[in-house]
Amino acid sequence: MDSQNLRVGYFGNESQGRLLHSQDMDSQNLRRGFCCSHRGWTISGGIPVSPTGFTLGTVRDSLERQEDTIIFSLIERARFPLNRPAYVAGSAVSSSSLGEFVIRETEAVYAKSLSRRIHYGRFVAEVKYRDAPQDYEPAIRAKDRNALMKLLTSESVEEMVKRRVMKKAMVFGQNVTLGDDKDNRPRYKIDPLVVSRIYGEWVIPLTKIVEVEYLLRRLD
Ligand SMILES: O=C(O)C(=O)C[C@]1(C(=O)O)C=C[C@@H](O)C=C1
Secondary structure (H helix, E strand, O other), X not given: OOHHHOOOOOOXXXXXXXXXXXXXXXXXXXXXXXXXXXXXXXXXXXXXXOOOOOOHHHXXXXXXXXXXXXXXXXXXXXXXXXXXXXHOOOOOOOOOHHHHHHHHHHHHHHHHHHHHHHHOHHHHHHHHHHHOHXXXXXXXXXXXXXXXXXHHOOHHHHHHHXXXXXXXXXXXXXXXXXXXXXXXXXXXXXXXXXXXXXXXXXHHHHXXXXXXXXXXXXXX
8 A cells, every 4th residue: 555556445345435545645635635724723835834732642632532433433334334236326225316415425424534534644744743853854855755654653652543443442332232132242333343453454554644745745
């Protein structure tokens, strides 16, 4: 998965949904991304300007809060795990314009929370750059993607995020019973491990690619 080849289908189904593509991440879009208006951030000369007091901690807090929306969206989406007929043009499910509209709009809502989280990498990258420009500038000038990737990666934070989203999926997605089931094993609306893997294999890597692509243009 490199920046030339960013194709993400919707998770857990077989639709050809296009959540994000490298073309979406050209310099224009990186600078004008829809999340630029996020909570007091403004854009000056193409660079996000943070409200005072914005730190790596507060940016991470935002990523943590966004997890709640994403996990609730995934839980909702998991109600229709494949739903293949819905994605076949002209099928009974999707043939009416209302059917198509509902499917498209519903998927867009699920995709938007993920897309927003991934593009939030721009803000994370900006804060990281400002914290240590002396570390980032040589790699930016050398256009060294690998060095940038190494600089911005924190494996311990990634592990923590994966464990946290798994736990949230358990808490938010646990089926509530009255205790008269034969076995008392908790049942989940979405497999918590799948949520953790979605983060580990898609969300975090894509966020990091956004961070790298943003940093590469930081000194333009
Ligand atoms: O928290 C950070 O430092 C980030 O850059 C965000 C994030 C993530 O996507 O969760 C990405 C890269 C790091 O390795 C750790 C976490």
